[in-house]
Amino acid sequence: MTSEQSLAGRRIPLVDYLVLEGEPHLVAHECVTCAARYFDRRNACASCEQAEFRVVDVPTEGELRAFTIVSFAAPGVPVPFVAGVVDCGGTTVRGNVVNVAPDPEHIRLGMKLRLTTTSLGTDAAGVEAIGYGFEPAA
Structure with missing residues (x-):
């Protein structure tokens, strides 16, 4: 079996x-000193300048803040779409809001998302790329 065949599916x-x-979720790097959270790799915390982090799970449900x-958009990107900022239990997450009509009548600040x-x-x-977004929770 070639390495390409082993990647199929x-x-x-x-x-x-x-x-x-398991259940899909996001993980963040949390500063052990001040609990600031980051999704990208860090050499030091932007809040307290310390350099020790732990990996923590981010809640899968949140509230739309912006x-x-x-x-x-760039050629080939379907529009319109909703880009949002979601508060997931105190962790700020940026992601698209999906599975809802992209208009002001259906999107509102404070809406519960998952x-x-x-x-x-x-x-x-045969390798499938998987992204994430947030959809209405109720």
Whole structure:
């Protein structure tokens, strides 16, 4: 079996802080000194300048704190869509709001959302890229 054949049917997260095993969820790097959280790798905390972090799970449900309805995007990106900022138990997460009409009548600040995953496509080797977004919780 070639390495390309062994990858067929495999799902990989688009970002390294999306965990697909078990119930899909996000993980953050949390400063052990001040509890600031980051999704990207850090050498030091931007809040307290300390350098020790632990990996923590981010709650999968949250509340929409800010959003914009995107009407213009790069070629090939379907519009309109909703880009949002979601408070997940005190952790700020940026992500698209999906599975809801992208208009002000259906999107509102404070709406309850939950994490969901979406397929972003499959390459020629059969490897599927998985992204995340947030959908209405109720």
